[in-house]
Structures are given as structure tokens and as C-alpha cells.
Amino acid sequence: MRLAIASGKGGTGKTLLAVNLAWSAPRPVDLLDCDVEEPNCHLFFKGQVVRREPVTKPVPTLVPGRCTACGLCARICQFKAVAFFGKEPLLFADLCHGCGGCSWVCPVNALMERGEEIGEVEVREAPRQRLIQGRLRVGQAQSPPLIRAVKRRADPDRLAVVDGPPGADCSLGAAIADCDLVLLVAEPTNFGMYDLELALSTVHRLGVPCAVIVNRAGRGRLDVRAACARHGVEVLAEIPESEEIARAVARGRIALESVPSLQPIFAKIWSDVLSRTRDGRSERRVLHHADV
Ligand code: SF4
Ligand code: SF4
Numbered sequence: 305m306r307l308a309i310a311s312g313k314g315g316t317g318k319t320l321l322a323v324n325l326a327w328s329a330p331r332p333v334d335l336l337d338c339d340v341e342e343p344n345c346h347l348f349f350k351g352q353v354v355r356r357e358p359v360t361k362p363v364p365t366l367v368p369g370r371c372t373a374c375g376l377c378a379r380i381c382q383f384k385a386v387a388f389f390g391k392e393p394l395l396f397a398d399l400c401h402g403c404g405g406c407s408w409v410c411p412v413n414a415l416m417e418r419g420e421e422i423g424e425v426e427v428r429e430a431p432r433q434r435l436i437q438g439r440l441r442v443g444q445a446q447s448p449p450l451i452r453a454v455k456r457r458a459d460p461d462r463l464a465v466v467d468g469p470p471g472a473d474c475s476l477g478a479a480i481a482d483c484d485l486v487l488l489v490a491e492p493t494n495f496g497m498y499d500l501e502l503a504l505s506t507v508h509r510l511g512v513p514c515a516v517i518v519n520r521a522g523r524g525r526l527d528v529r530a531a532c533a534r535h536g537v538e539v540l541a542e543i544p545e546s547e548e549i550a551r552a553v554a555r556g557r558i559a560l561e562s563v564p565s566l567q568p569i570f571a572k573i574w575s576d577v578l579s580r581t582r583d584g585r586s587e588r589r590v591l592h593h594a595d596v
Contacts, residue, residue, distance in 0.1 A: 312499025
């Protein structure tokens with residue numbers, strides 16, 4: 305079961321929720337830090353680094369003397385990473401998403417793929433948890449291939465908690481696309497609700513089931529439950545605004561260890577999540593069977 309934690313912007317308490325859910329998981333868990341531009345789950349993780357690997361994406365490169373100037377490669381590239389002005393194509397590796405389309409359509413095999421390093425994946429291990437985090441290389445703009453590399457290293461027999469990137473763009477899509485449930489973290493303020501709506505539109509478009517966790521409840525006056533009800537989304541839990549929690553986070557501690565009153569809240573979140581994903585899976589199985 306894969307559970308993703310996401311939010312429309314940074315600083316809402318996404319990592320607080322992810323690391324504490326991993327810490328309180330009922331079974332051994334992989335915590336996947338997919339906030340690859342600024343991974344910070346490791347600040348709360350006590351395990352040892354056991355592995356670091358570079359991650360590359362395949363980018364096209366021109367084989368001298370083969371191009372016949374047909375222009376097909378520029379026409380197929382949806383990301384404007386190939387431009388054609390005359391005798392041969394110009395390739396922009398920074399814009400390339402590594403889909404392989406241009407090499408595939410080239411009728412004379414004039415485009416070969418080379419691996420360009422975009423970052424690294426680091427694995428840390430502790431007795432019941434593993435942290436797998438991606439770190440994007442400075443200057444790289446394409447985080448989805450690295451996010452997918454982090455997710456590929458998760459153990460399919462374990463629970464996985466995905467700490468997604470902030471925002472509502474293609475990085476969020478890469479992080480949550482194959483998850484069973486997304487928990488969107490929101491603050492009870494007008495700005496918080498605006499960001500939540502952006503993230504909700506992406507999540508709805510991808511068709512991933514979702515629910516909301518309100519963080520710093522009591523901070524603003526906005527009724528998040530009523531606002532979520534208008535969008536047809538359930539609020540699973542509220543984490544109160546608390547100086548004790550803020551202090552624990554600032555010191556790199558697990559909030560659940562320092563603030564025991566949070567324990568029933570996280571126990572309820574896990575119980576709701578597990579029952580929802582069980583039901584969701586059995587529903588999907590029934591649908592699939594009916595389709596067949
Ligand atoms: S590999 Fe895909 S994204 Fe990259 S240049 Fe070719 S068609 Fe464009
Ligand atoms: S598809 Fe191949 S032959 Fe055609 S322009 Fe691109 S590199 Fe040249």
C-alpha cells in the first residue's frame with residue numbers, strides 16, 4: 305500500500321505528517337522522500353546511510369553524418385527539446401524528459417541515447433524503517449525521472465509513505481500517480497485553502513483517491529471541513545496548532561515522541577487509511593473482474 309502526503313505549497317507540515325506516519329506505521333515501512341529539490345525527511349531519521357547511487361536520464365545525442373534532415377524528431381518532441389532550423393536538429397538536454405520518442409522515430413538511427421546524471425538516490429536503514437530519498441543536482445530542472453527512480457527502489461511488500469513535492473505540477477503527478485491514497489495537508493487560512501484547491505485539481509485529474517489533514521488547526525478561522533465538503537473531500541484528522549510540536553520539529557525530533565497527545569490522532573489516521581485502501585482495492589478488483 306502506498307500512501308502519499310502532498311500539499312499545494314511548502315511549509316504546511318507535509319514532512320511532519322510523513323515522518324510521523326512512517327514512525328507510527330503498523331508494519332515495517334519505506335519512507336520515500338520525493339521532495340527531491342529539498343529533501344528533509346533525513347533530519348528526522350535516525351538510521352545509517354547504506355547506499356548512494358547516481359541517477360541518470362536518457363537524452364538524445366546526434367550521431368555525426370547520419371541525419372537526413374527529415375525533421376521528424378522535432379515534430380514528435382512535446383517538450384520543445386528538439387528544434388530544427390536547417391540542416392540538422394538542435395538538442396536541448398535541459399528540456400528533455402527522456403521519453404525516447406525522437407530516437408524511436410528517427411528513420412536512420414541518427415539519434416543515440418546517453419545517460420545524463422540528474423541527481424542521486426540515498427538509502428538509509430533503521431530497524432523498522434527505510435528512508436529512500438532523492439536529491440536533484442543543482443541546475444537540473446526535471447525532477448519527475450528522479451522521483452520515479454526513488455519510487456522504483458521501494459520494497460513492494462512493505463507499506464510506503466511518499467513525501468511528495470510541494471505544488472501542483474508534474475512533479476506532484478510523478479510522486480502520487482501510482483499511490484492508493486493521497487493525504488493533502490492544508491492550513492485553515494484563505495491562502496491554505498487556495499493552495500489546497502490547486503493540489504486537489506491535480507489529484508482529481510489523476511484519479512487518485514484523496515482526503516485532507518488539517519495542520520495547525522485553530523490558527524485561522526476558516527472552516528476547512530465545510531470547504532472540503534463542497535469539493536467532496538473528507539477531512540480525516542486535525543493536528544492542532546501547538547508550540548510543543550513546533551519546538552520538536554525545530555529540534556529535528558519526532559513530534560509523536562515529544563507530544564504524546566498526538567498519538568491517538570495518528571492512530572486514527574492509520575486506521576482510516578488502512579480501511580479506506582482495503583475497501584478501495586477490493587472495489588477496484590471487483591470492477592476489474594467485471595470489465596474482464
Ligand atoms: S527523448 Fe523525448 S523529451 Fe527528450 S528530446 Fe527526445 S522526444 Fe523530446
Ligand atoms: S529524425 Fe533523425 S534524420 Fe530526421 S531530422 Fe531527426 S535526427 Fe535527422
